[in-house]
Amino acid sequence: MTEYDYDELGLVAGLEIHQQLDTATKLFCSCPTELREPEESVRSFERYLHPTKSELGEIDEAALEESQVERVFEYLAYDSTCLVEEDDEPPARVDSEALSVVLEIAQLMDMTPVDVAHVMRKLVVDGSNTSGFQRSMEIATDGEIETSEGAVRVADLMLEEESAQRVEEREDGVTYSLDRLGIPLVEIGTKPDISSPEQAREAAERIGMLLRSTGHVKRGLGTIRQDVNISIAAGARVEVKGVQSLDDIDDIVRNEVGRQVALLDVKDRLGERDASVGEPVDVTGTFADTDSGVVRGALDDGGEVWAVRLEGFDGVVGEEIQPDRRLGTELSDHAKRHGAGGIFHTDELPAYGVTDEEVAALRETVDAGEEDAVAMVAADADVAEAAVEAAGERAEVALEGVPEETRGANDDGTTRYLRPLPGAARMYPETDVPPVHLDPSDVDEPELLTAKVDRYQDEYGLDAGVAEQVAYGEYMPLFESLVDDDGVDATLAATTLESTLTALRRDGVETDELTETHLRDAVALVDAGDVPNEGLEDLLSALAANPEWSAEQAVEEEDLGGVAEDEVREAVVEVVERNSDQVDEQGMGAFSALMGECMGALRGKADGDLVSEVLREEIQARA
Template sequence: MSTPDAAGLPEYDYRDLGLVAGLEIHQQLDTATKLFCDCPTERRDPEVSVRSFTRYLHPTRSELGELDDAAVEESRVDREFEYLAFDSTCLVEEDDEPPHRLDAEALSVTLEIAQLLDMDVVDQANVMRKIVVDGSNTSGFQRSTLVATDGQIQTSDGPVGVTDMLLEEESAARIEEHEDGVTYGLDRLGIPLVEIGTAPDINTPEQAREAAERIGMLLRSTGHVKRGLGTIRQDVNVSIADGARIEMKGVQSLEDIEALVAFEAHRQVRLVEIAEELADRDAEVGEPQDVTEVFADTDSGVIAGASRVTAVPLYGFEGLVGAEIQPDRRLGTEFSDHAKRNGAGGIFHTDELPAYGVTEAEVAALAEAVGAGEGDAVALVAASHEVAEQAIDAVAERAKTALDGVPEETRGANDDGTSRYLRPLPGAARMYPETDVPPVEPDPTEVERPELLTEKIVRYQEEYGLDAGLAEQVAYGRRMTLFERAVDSGVDATLAAGTLESTTTELRRDDVPVENLADDHYLAVLELVTGGELAKEGVGEVLTVLAEDPSLSAEEAVEAAGLAGVEESEVREAVAEVVERNAEQVEEQGMGAFSALMGEAMGALRGKADGEVVSEALREEIGKRS
């Protein structure tokens, strides 16, 4: 199978490349409280934080005395982490109190997901600690527990195994990165999260997207997962036969997965080709050196502003440091990623010099200083003393891996489908038991298999008479569970569906702050219509009032909108006035004038009366005059 790519990638046969991919889906659960404390799971605006505190984090050894490579690299940069606390923040979130027992609601939802993925639930779930020193958890580790294994989903290219599902606590939200460290918000820390890992059964970019979409549908079928940007993230593991396993983190959108897999396969192909060319040239990486004196009188603003300039000779690399490996990304960009990871702003290299204020004479002096000749390249870093030394060492190490081809690593997904270096792949040395939380024995018989969204679409059509399009909108929409609550309470299904999907969309387009509307707001307004206290034509106006002042009750919003119900006699009086004003049209057209006058009558009543009542009165009034 081959996939043409709009970005100009070659048309690869991915099976011939030996493409292998797997997914890790991270989905926040919509539970009342967090995983190990009783704090709410609602997100907060950083502006309403009530205080903050700071921490420094360092890697710890596993039970076997080992240090994880990713944690060690993270700790090399000394950073201060600030945490924003809210009025709901507790001692567990601050890591000043041991975690409570595993949340029962979160475990129940996880068991529902296990059923949909055809997974085997473990006999005993034990909570583990996973070392994390990027500041995203106040404790320096994330708590995680294996709940189920050995599942499977179906795709058009065949089955994809689901190896495991873990129930974890979500990390703190990154608010701001600054020179001294990172600021995090504690509102997100501890929200229950499931991590679903597939087997490496995916062989094409299209299959990767299809598998992610299938898992996403199954998750939403529970009705107990959070929706919106940042509530679901996909990590994608990719390799080709001659490459290496790469983990790409933080894929926010399902639409991005296909491009990311295709771009990564291409990157690995190019790195393998570059390694082969370097081998033909007998290329090697020299020792980093201090070349500050070479640029003592430079006109380059970036270099002149640095206290130290370091360089590494790359023998046999000429022309290859600037070789493109992904759109707008080159081998030199990979080197630069590693320099940035160590605090530098990036690198310069001789495949792109002279430029940026660096003269041809300075390039020649640089080559002489480090012993580089024809066919060679030089990479340099300009920064403070400490950063320049650390960054050039990191560049040299990355250049050495280029001789071998594709290094295993964790990468971050970019918006354009490309990726950037983040850190080494984590290992098992970062996992060890959590001693503060007792194990639990999950019982899958205590939960029922949820109805799939695809099954709901059929049921909504057959049971409620919704058309196929509206049924699909409701089933896949964010308010599916609210729709079912409304219908169960006696609200007309078509009214509920139209309000939650069409009316809400229209209000949002009109810049009404619908994000202020809670489920109870919708339900109360719909129940007023069902009880005859509000015409369905007035629903949009009442929701607008509630969105602008959520503290009002639905009844108060009706009053504020001027939509208090009218008596039937008032409806007939208003209709009679409309017909009287249009007597000549009624005399000429008879019932043919109905449509035009109906709109005028509804406008005169401003949504105070139900359309069916107005329609009946108008027909009677026209009938009297024709």
């Protein structure tokens, strides 16, 4: 990957971090915030969504483009789904628990809370919200976080409702699940103070640590998303949406810088050629006898083939501007927005069954010269013309350089076109929820995770590695409750929640089935001596396989209870007597072999330390 002089290019970047809060209920209703499997849905309903005008009579450009693709949205509802989630009832007041958590976050970032939070509606017509808008409110402003490359200012802290979860995308629409819709979501937006890919990643990591320090954020894939705003001096601001992993942020920034540099080079070369873009042309007749599978399939279904001349674009459309993505890919992204599967262009033809003769005929039909390229779309009759027109419009933008737009993050660190950047016209006041008066004095500042690591070592005697695992792990709140509230041994709690669960997960145990109650009760039984340490894995495995059991029931069903000391001594004596010759000959040298035999005889129902102690006594007695 090419490394650039980011200072020379004038790189500026900012982050938008979206993090789900772990609250008991959703932001505007009393429904639970647990995610469900689509198979658990009990019914579904459909909606069509259309953009509305703002208070000033304007329609947001991004929403308008989204609405130009006619789609039906299906929503999966569950036994817990309420009328608020279906947009058949006004929302309730803002959840107080979510407000407390977001005020804690504001303190951690040295932000100033607003006196009164006003709920706004943010226009969204991609189907991700049944109402066609997302409710959002500004909670605090003017904060700051530190990085090794300098401070990054935090512009605003928003509390929002999470969108519905996309389940399936079909040709005619999208299926969403309502289990995620309405979960409290915090959005943190930084100023464009970031000047390198490494600083972007470090800033995101710092914000993530601060969020987890509250102990009230959800963990796992999809619960936190990073958007990155990126531009270089001669380029344009691009918002990259949906970066799922912190590990991808620096690559996203590098690749976007590279894309903008490449597009600026394309602009210069097209300018030298006096390039231009023609009008869409129906070229269906040119391919009447084609053997190309894609084109033939479209024509046999009653479709058409449309093309556009890209004057001066020969050799440019096929050039790579991101790893494995070309200018032609950009054109294709725009065509797909109108229902096409993609485009063909002459920098890659003949290919896909399109012959040299057909390419020559195509060029002749659209009057393309040697320095020109041609882009074409084969699709349904009501799709092909609009799709190739969209591709042509994107080619015209290439004459100007880098377009401002919203792009989606791909798994390989590249991006794809989504829609234009949204404008102010997408926001207007919410009339169903009253303003909220905030009182930050009621909220205590949480302990940072970095401070927790030090405290766990000092107070609980954990080593540095285990302390860090626990503090940064998803079970940190449970660990503190077990130790501080239940009086459980800290080392037992830490190793169970971090090491034991990890080992079971690697062995294929469905640890996701274990509830907090399962874990709390299982650890308590071991801590009290009712179950030996060696029986903990079997106990947790039994609970994972039978989540309807209580810990006590699992101990009884699986016969996992411990044995008394006299039973341990009886079993050890029997093993020693059975191996008396070895003991007489080797003395304590026989300990390791006999220890395994003793544990086997006791079937893991005795604590290893106790067995070891008794075995040593019996061997020494014989000696």
